[in-house]
Amino acid sequence: LELGLSGERRLFNEQFLIYTALTRPSERLWLSYPLADEGGASLLPSPVIKRVRRLFPQLEVEEHPLTPDNLEGEAVLPYLAHPSQALDHLAVRLREAILDRPPAPIWWDTYSYLMLSSRWRPALLQVIASLKRQNVEEPLTPALVRRLYGKTLRASISRIESYHACPFAFFSAYGLRLKERPIYQLAALDMGNFFHDAMDRFVLELEKQGLDWGELSEEQYGQLTRQIVDQLSPEIQNHILDSSSRYRHIARKLTRTVERSARVLGRHARRGKFRPMGVELVFGPEGQIPGLSFTLADGTRMELAGRIDRLDVATDEDGQTYLRVIDYKSGSSKLTPLEVYYGLKLQLLTYLHVAEKWAAQQLADKVKGVGAFYFRIYDPLQKTDQPLAAGDAEKLGLESYRMEGFLVNDPTAVELMDEGLKGRSQLIPVIINKDGSLRKSDSIWNEEELVQLRQHLERQFIAAGNEIMQGNIAIAPYRLAKETACRFCTYRAICQFDALLPENSYRWLPKLPREEIMARLEQAKGGEEHE
Numbered sequence: 148l149e150l151g152l153s154g155e156r157r158l159f160n161e162q163f164l165i166y167t168a169l170t171r172p173s174e175r176l177w178l179s180y181p182l183a184d185e186g187g188a189s190l191l192p193s194p195v196i197k198r199v200r201r202l203f204p205q206l207e208v209e210e211h212p213l214t215p216d217n218l219e220g221e222a223v224l225p226y227l228a229h230p231s232q233a234l235d236h237l238a239v240r241l242r243e244a245i246l247d248r249p250p251a252p253i254w255w256d257t258y259s260y261l262m263l264s265s266r267w268r269p270a271l272l273q274v275i276a277s278l279k280r281q282n283v284e285e286p287l288t289p290a291l292v293r294r295l296y297g298k299t300l301r302a303s304i305s306r307i308e309s310y311h312a313c314p315f316a317f318f319s320a321y322g323l324r325l326k327e328r329p330i331y332q333l334a335a336l337d338m339g340n341f342f343h344d345a346m347d348r349f350v351l352e353l354e355k356q357g358l359d360w361g362e363l364s365e366e367q368y369g370q371l372t373r374q375i376v377d378q379l380s381p382e383i384q385n386h387i388l389d390s391s392s393r394y395r396h397i398a399r400k401l402t403r404t405v406e407r408s409a410r411v412l413g414r415h416a417r418r419g420k421f422r423p424m425g426v427e428l429v430f431g432p433e434g435q436i437p438g439l440s441f442t443l444a445d446g447t448r449m450e451l452a453g454r455i456d457r458l459d460v461a462t463d464e465d466g467q468t469y470l471r472v473i474d475y476k477s478g479s480s481k482l483t484p485l486e487v488y489y490g491l492k493l494q495l496l497t498y499l500h501v502a503e504k505w506a507a508q509q510l511a512d513k514v515k516g517v518g519a520f521y522f523r524i525y526d527p528l529q530k531t532d533q534p535l536a537a538g539d540a541e542k543l544g545l546e547s548y549r550m551e552g553f554l555v556n557d558p559t560a561v562e563l564m565d566e567g568l569k570g571r572s573q574l575i576p577v578i579i580n581k582d583g584s585l586r587k588s589d590s591i592w593n594e595e596e597l598v599q600l601r602q603h604l605e606r607q608f609i610a611a612g613n614e615i616m617q618g619n620i621a622i623a624p625y626r627l628a629k630e631t632a633c634r635f636c637t638y639r640a641i642c643q644f645d646a647l648l649p650e651n652s653y654r655w656l657p658k659l660p661r662e663e664i665m666a667r668l669e670q671a672k673g674g675e676e677h678e
């Protein structure tokens with residue numbers, strides 16, 4: 148096993164290299180350091196700078212901004228040392244001139260110099276031509292839309308979410324089908340798929356062996372997990388988990404993550420009555436559950452498909468059947484009615500919507516969908532400033548796995564998920580008040596709100612489908628408080644979105660109070676009934 152240099156050794160080498168660099172010059176020594184990183188966040192200089200300034204207190208520190216913004220006259224000259232460098236800076240000044248921010252006179256001199264130079268004139272003319280370009284995308288022609296999407300628009304729920312986040316990102320991913328170059332590595336996506344498969348196989352294995360999740364012994368969790376991980380490992384990226392010592396170490400960590408997560412889901416089973424009714428349930432034209440389909444304004448058929456990670460069922464003492472959906476995630480996720488209203492997170496609600504209809508047929512009974520949750524599969528580190536007793540460690544561990552999502556305001560449903568709960572639940576996003584009611588939060592929706600939001604789903608899907616078929620590919624990322632569509636988007640190099648350009652700005656989605664959202668949904672429903 149090859150080991151890297153120790154921290155001590157690396158520190159020594161670094162000091163030696165600094166010493167060598169500082170003692171080699173014969174005439175002059177320049178020391179420079181950046182004040183900020185590329186994102187504008189301030190940076191601290193190396194401790195070497197501090198030491199040198201202590202040794203030579205008479206040294207003066209000069210500041211050299213990276214760009215000549217707000218500089219005039221001779222102060223600009225260092226930025227014009229070479230015509231290509233001058234051209235780069237001039238391009239920025241010319242764009243500012245268009246925005247009514249006249250440049251300093253020296254930039255017009257630079258302009259004249261480059262224009263009169265036979266070598267640099269073509270490059271300057273190119274820059275001038277680019278100034279007229281607007282970074283906007285016109286809608287696609289109907290013929291092109293047909294060629295891209297055909298006569299039936301097939302989409303998953305996450306695709307519609309991506310359209311609502313930014314039409315251009317949707318077009319890049321599902322119209323142009325652009326993908327990042329595959330790299331032989333264990334990417335977040337591979338790990339996400341691995342966790343999904345492992346949890347599904349866990350349920351199937353329990354079924355096969357006739358075991359109840361809530362009654363497994365500690366050893367059984369370990370045995371089952373190892374067996375499942377051994378089956379799955381070779382399927383990831385051509386045996387990558389067996390390709391080096393590092394990856395074998397990662398495989399052990401993945402096993403531990405699956406085992407811990409399975410144990411937590413075992414606590415859910417022990418404390419509640421919900422049990423899996425199905426895993427990996429595919430809905431849509433080729434799935435076992437009927438999906439959603441609509442006819443769009445131009446007559447196109449829109450068919451929605453998806454996959455429900457896990458559907459749970461429970462029955463109360465009166466024989467009423469309840470359903471909940473669990474969606475596995477490897478990152479943290481929350482859900483608010485506002486995100487559903489804006490169409491940014493539609494998966495959980497849609498899954499519960501389609502599962503409820505299907506389960507009623509399967510069970511030949513009236514079923515009630517009472518919640519849908521994200522369950523995070525990970526291996527959290529617990530932070531504590533003192534040693535913990537065994538019980539406290541378990542409580543802290545469980546809390547870090549608390550599911551997020553939404554739950555109908557129904558104490559019976561809570562009882563079926565976390566029996567005898569008082570105060571804050573360690574399993575689901577619920578707090579019980581002293582009078583036994585559920586504390587109001589973004590995760591607790593009353594039945595009327597659930598009905599309204601479910602009706603809103605259909606409007607969202609149809610509106611998105613109509614706009615896609617009208618060819619809308621606008622560069623229009625949303626912004627909701629600090630969150631933006633661009634944060635994790637891989638298409639930035641293609642769209643070249645720049646919030647400083649007047650034609651590129653975020654689509655601001657205002658934060659609305661819950662009452663306002665419901666009032667708007669009521670209004671939209673009223674409008675439909677009138678039509």
Ligand code: SF4
Nearest residue numbers: 313632633636642644
């Ligand atoms: S980077 Fe932003 S603007 Fe560009 S495609 Fe992605 S989400 Fe849209």
